[in-house]
Amino acid sequence: MKKLVFIAIAVLTIASCKNNETKVNEDLVTTANSNLAVYKGEFIYTADAAVLKGKDFIYGVAIDEKMHELADKVAPVKKDDYDMVPVVVTGTLANKPEGTEGWDEILTIIDIVQVSKTPAKADVKIEDKKAKAKQTK
Incomplete structure (x- = not known):
């Protein structure tokens, strides 16, 4: 009888425990003490725009002093402009201002946490048929 009571208490205790695990998006983690968020993605800056692309988001980046600082840190890593x-x-x-062109959401960079030492692998690789033909000769 004591075994049954002990097992019942153990089962009830385990069943009543709340699972405190939370799923965290790898690309976006909100910091605990502020309204800032940490964004992890691939950055590109061209003469026309700056973009941060994550696994499930693409944001335009506000072109300001911090963005230019990030572009300067990224420049030595890039093998080509794109x-x-x-x-x-x-x-x-923040949402883009009404009546302006560009991405729907604009990221304003506050701090640069990390920059990779190597560029990201291209999602699409474009081959030059003429160059490929020269290599096979």
Whole structure:
């Protein structure tokens, strides 16, 4: 009888425990003490725009002093102008101003946490048929 009571108490205790695990998006983690968030993605800056692309988001980046600082840190890593470089930044996200062109959401970088030492692998690789033909001769 004591075994049955002990087993019942154990089962009830285990069943009543709340599972405190929370699923965290790898690309976006909100910091505990502020309204800032940490964004992990691939950064590219061209003359026309700056973009941060994560696994499930693409944000335009506000072109300001911090963005230029990030572009300067990314420049030595890039092999060509269109390479994207993995970065981790903190920032704030806002909707684009009405009547302006560009991405729906704009990320304003507050701090640069990390810049990768190698560019990201290209999602699509474009081959030059003429160059390929020369290699096979």
